[in-house]
Amino acid sequence: MTDDLRPDEQATDHVDGGPVPGIPPDQSEWDDSLPIQSPWRIAWRRFKRHRLAFGGLIFVIILVAIAILAPILAPQDPNVVDVSASRNPPSADHLLGTDSAGRDVLSRLIFGSRVSLTVGVAAALSAAGLGTLLGLLAGVAGGWIDAIIMRVVDVFLSFPSLMLILLLVAVLGPSVVTIIVVIAFFEWPTACRIVRQMALSIKEQDFVLAARATGSSRWRIMRKHVAPGVLSPLTVVATLLSAGAILLEAALSFLGLGVKQPQASWGGMLEEAQSLTILKEMPWLWIPPGAIIALTVLAINFIGDGLRDALDPRQQM
Amino acid sequence: MLRYLIRRLMIAIPVLFGILFMSFMFTRLLPGDPLLMMMSVEEFSATDEYMEQRRSDLGLDKPVPVQYVVWVGEVFQGNLGTSFHRRAPVTELIWDRLGPTALLTGTGILLALIIGIPIGVMAAVRQNSWFDYFSATGSMLAISIPNFFLGLMAIFIFSLQLRWLPTGGLRTLGMEPSLGDSLKHLIMPAGVLSAVLIGPYVRYTRQSMLDVLRQDHITTATAKGVRGRSIVIFHGLRNALIPLTTVIAIQIPALLAGTVIIETIFSWPGMGQLVLEAIRRRDYPIIIGVVLFSAVLVMIFNLIADLLAAILDPRIRL
Numbered sequence: 332m333t334d335d336l337r338p339d340e341q342a343t344d345h346v347d348g349g350p351v352p353g354i355p356p357d358q359s360e361w362d363d364s365l366p367i368q369s370p371w372r373i374a375w376r377r378f379k380r381h382r383l384a385f386g387g388l389i390f391v392i393i394l395v396a397i398a399i400l401a402p403i404l405a406p407q408d409p410n411v412v413d414v415s416a417s418r419n420p421p422s423a424d425h426l427l428g429t430d431s432a433g434r435d436v437l438s439r440l441i442f443g444s445r446v447s448l449t450v451g452v453a454a455a456l457s458a459a460g461l462g463t464l465l466g467l468l469a470g471v472a473g474g475w476i477d478a479i480i481m482r483v484v485d486v487f488l489s490f491p492s493l494m495l496i497l498l499l500v501a502v503l504g505p506s507v508v509t510i511i512v513v514i515a516f517f518e519w520p521t522a523c524r525i526v527r528q529m530a531l532s533i534k535e536q537d538f539v540l541a542a543r544a545t546g547s548s549r550w551r552i553m554r555k556h557v558a559p560g561v562l563s564p565l566t567v568v569a570t571l572l573s574a575g576a577i578l579l580e581a582a583l584s585f586l587g588l589g590v591k592q593p594q595a596s597w598g599g600m601l602e603e604a605q606s607l608t609i610l611k612e613m614p615w616l617w618i619p620p621g622a623i624i625a626l627t628v629l630a631i632n633f634i635g636d637g638l639r640d641a642l643d644p645r646q647q648m
Numbered sequence: 649m650l651r652y653l654i655r656r657l658m659i660a661i662p663v664l665f666g667i668l669f670m671s672f673m674f675t676r677l678l679p680g681d682p683l684l685m686m687m688s689v690e691e692f693s694a695t696d697e698y699m700e701q702r703r704s705d706l707g708l709d710k711p712v713p714v715q716y717v718v719w720v721g722e723v724f725q726g727n728l729g730t731s732f733h734r735r736a737p738v739t740e741l742i743w744d745r746l747g748p749t750a751l752l753t754g755t756g757i758l759l760a761l762i763i764g765i766p767i768g769v770m771a772a773v774r775q776n777s778w779f780d781y782f783s784a785t786g787s788m789l790a791i792s793i794p795n796f797f798l799g800l801m802a803i804f805i806f807s808l809q810l811r812w813l814p815t816g817g818l819r820t821l822g823m824e825p826s827l828g829d830s831l832k833h834l835i836m837p838a839g840v841l842s843a844v845l846i847g848p849y850v851r852y853t854r855q856s857m858l859d860v861l862r863q864d865h866i867t868t869a870t871a872k873g874v875r876g877r878s879i880v881i882f883h884g885l886r887n888a889l890i891p892l893t894t895v896i897a898i899q900i901p902a903l904l905a906g907t908v909i910i911e912t913i914f915s916w917p918g919m920g921q922l923v924l925e926a927i928r929r930r931d932y933p934i935i936i937g938v939v940l941f942s943a944v945l946v947m948i949f950n951l952i953a954d955l956l957a958a959i960l961d962p963r964i965r966l
Contacts, residue, residue, distance in 0.1 A: 383785065482659075486666035489943040489950075493905035494923055498935050501927050502678060578794055582909055585796045586924065604800050605913070607815065611808040621797035629792035636788065 374563075377641040384637020387630035394627060398444040407435035409442040410593045421615050428615040431603060432593075439595035440619055446596040447627060450511055450580040455573030457515035462522025463565060469523070470530025471553045481527070484520040492517040496579065497588055505591050510583060514576050522568045526561050533560040563642035570635035574628045581624050597624045652958055660951050665720075667947065671940040672719050676712070678932050683708055687730050728940070729933035731926070738937035741922060748818060749918035752911070753903050755838035757896060760845035765889070767846075768853025772888075773880060775858065783854075787847030795906055799840045799913040806836060816915035837914040841906050845899055852895045856888040890961045897946075897953035904942050 379385050397404060406426070413433035421428040427436040469480040499513045533539060539556050547555070583589030584598030592599060597620040604610050604617035683703055691702065708715060728738035771780040807815040813836050814820065819829050860866065861884055869883045907920030915921075919938050926934035 482662045482666060485659075485663045486670060486943075489663065489667055489901065489946040490670070490939060491901045491904040491908075491942050491946075493908055494935070494939050494942070497908070497924070497927050498674070498939070501930070574792070581794050582796060585794075586909070586912070588927065598794075598796075601796065601800070607803075607808070610800060610804055614804070617797075617800060621794065621800065625789075625793040625797060628794070629789060632788050632792050 374641040378637050381633075381637035381640055383633040384640075387633035387637070390626065390630040391634065394444055394630075395448060397441055398448050401441050401445060405435075405438035405441045407438045409434060409438040409595045411435075412593075418609075418613055418616070420613075427619055428613070430600070430616055431609075434593075436600070436615060436619065439600060440597070440623060442595040443597045443600065443620065444623075446507060446584075446590050446594070447577050447580060447624070449507060450514070451573040451577040451631070453511045454514040454518065454576035454580075455569050457511065458518040458572050458576070459522045459565060459569040461515065462519040462524075462568075463526050463561065465519070466523040466526025467530055467553060467557060467561065470527040470534065471549065471557060477527070480523070484523055487517065487520045490517075493579065493582065497583065497586070500583060500588055505583070505589055507590060510580055510589060511576075514579050518572055518575065522565065522572065525564055525568050529561045529564050530557050533557050563638075566642060567635050567639045570631060570638060574631040574635065577624070577628055577631070597621075649958070653955065656951065656954055656958075660947060663947055664944065667940065667943040668720055668723065669716065671936055671943070672716050674936055674939075675719070675932070676715075684729075684732070684933075691730075723940070728937035731931050731934050733926075733929050733931045734934075738933050741934060742919060742937055742941055745917065745919045745922045748916055749904075749907055749911070749920065751834065752838055752841060752907060752916060752918055753900075755834055756841035756903065756906075757845065759838055760842040760849050761896075763842070764846045764849030765853050765885075765892075768850040769857055769880065769885060769888075771850065771854045772857030772861065780854075783850055787850045790843045791847040793843070795840055795844060796909050796913060798843055799837070799910060802836050802840055803913070816913070818917055837910050837916055841903065841910050844902060844906055848895060848899060849892065852892055853888060856891045857884055860884050860888045887961075890957055893953045893956045893960075897949045900946050900949050901942070904946070 378388075411434060413429070416425070416429050416433040417431055419425060419429045419433075425435050425437065427440065430436055430439070465480050469477040496513050496517055499516075500509055503509045503513070533556065539552060542552050542556060580589055580596070581598030581601075584596045585601050587599075587602055590596040590599055600620040601617050609616055683699065687702075691699070694702075703709060726739050728742075730737055731741060734741060767783050771783045774780055803815050806813045814833055816837075817833055819825055819833055823829060861880075866879060866883055869879050874883070904920070907916075907918055908924050909920070910916065911918045911920035912924050919942070923935055923938040925931075926938070
């Protein structure tokens with residue numbers, strides 16, 4: 332079985348060094364007077380050449396700014412109920428109209444970014460952290476520890492995780508923290524597999540053999556040699572995990588089992604659209620939140636894609 | 649071949665017991681008496697003395713490992729408990745919903761293969777072309793749009809605006825069942841479900857095609873003067889499709905998770921809808937039953953995919 336859920340190579344990958352449409356030949360804006368380029372600078376320059384990834388990064392930066400500045404940017408209080416202004420179409424007062432409780436859709440959209448980004452970042456970091464820990468342990472220790480961890484991974488990957496996440500959130504009670512913990516608990520195996528695979532291949536490298544020959548302990552090898560090598564694929568995995576976590580949170584809230592009303596979340600805003608009347612007559616209630624979820628996830632996926640290209644050491648500069 | 653088969657089964661067995669263990673843990677961790685999770689329909693009206701007797705029969709007064717063994721025994725006999733709400737055996741409820749879900753997911757996979765494979769092959773043959781670039785961007789878009797939003801948009805466009813397709817259900821109520829009517833109901837949910845699969849299928853087909861096209865037997869075929877198109881199809885694609893069997897199996901958990909949302913939006917009476925209703929009503933035996941059933945199904949499909957790949961590609965067996 333292939334050892335990762337995501338393909339290693341992307342269509343925009345150019346292993347053969349051929350021309351890639353949409354990416355102009357490298358016109359380095361780099362200052363040539365700098366003789367040494369660190370790996371991170373090289374990666375950053377390569378990342379910038381991937382236009383969609385760079386665009387995605389800018390989109391996410393703007394979104395983070397919106398989330399932080401939400402109280403200043405939002406034209407109205409997102410939770411103020413005004414029954415007399417229920418389901419109003421977009422107007423000068425309410426640029427994106429109002430929902431069934433008369434709340435301003437644009438303001439709720441702005442505040443909703445906080446939930447999505449928090450869940451995306453926190454769940455992805457926790458899942459990646461747990462996955463890295465177990466993946467390193469499996470890869471470096473080997474033997475029966477490896478066998479047990481990998482069987483546990485197989486077990487986790489056999490379950491349709493959404494069903495278990497829904498169950499746990501329903502039992503524990505929906506809150507942002509619960510959602511983050513539960514998503515992390517079921518999404519770590521992807522990171523674990525990839526980290527283990529990287530650790531296994533690094534373990535066989537000459538410099539690790541040299542370290543072992545000169546008497547470095549297993550723990551030191553893991554810390555000094557294997558962990559840094561795992562970092563770049565892990566960055567990619569964590570990025571993709573955060574896109575997945577945002578989608579999961581949106582799905583939970585859409586099903587009414589995620590973030591509780593009246594707190595604004597993008598998925599929760601789409602919940603109302605399950606009624607055909609709203610779906611048909613009031614598109615301002617559901618198209619903007621749906622589109623913003625899709626754009627955010629797309630932007631993050633493009634960033635992950637760009638990182639994959641930029642951090643791949645096999646690739647030509 | 650036999651040795652490979654045995655080795656593969658040896659890996660599957662601990663996974664099966666792991667799946668059973670995790671499901672068992674859920675029955676114990678969820679609020680409520682575990683006895684309630686294992687009762688039959690008639691027992692809901694039984695006397696207290698009888699229930700005490702049953703409790704000790706099921707070993708619920710014994711240590712947890714014993715309880716696990718008894719529970720596994722019950723599961724192997726097909727006893728997944730009884731729905732609190734519907735008062736019917738969970739096995740029966742799942743069995744009733746299996747058909748619609750199999751139809752939906754099967755059609756979804758089929759659609760994704762029909763769309764994904766040709767795009768993947770084209771992208772590989774014209775590597776780094778505009779087509780390659782657009783297919784990659786398109787696949788990325790398809791996995792990024794939340795499936796519930798895609799479903800709502802499909803209903804909005806095809807049912808409410810254009811009025812081409814029904815908004816949901818298995819067939820039109822009160823109408824004589826017909827193939828055309830069923831297809832009309834099937835196409836939209838299956839199409840939305842397939843969106844999440846098309847991206848991975850395109851990527852893997854493309855990658856696997858690129859790997860195959862670099863191999864010696866392709867060069868030989870070209871040197872012999874075989875036409876370009878038959879090289880791609882008969883020499884390339886045939887071999888490139890082998891890894892795809894594994895990809896299809898890997899995607900099944902995601903597909904089953906997708907049915908929870910798609911079946912809810914399109915009122916499709918399948919397992920996904922059943923499980924979501926059960927979650928809303930805290931009907932735990934149904935949830936555990938469906939989750940356990942899905943996981944075992946996924947395990948079996950993974951096993952089949954690995955064996956199929958081994959049969960098709962003799963190199964794997966070595």
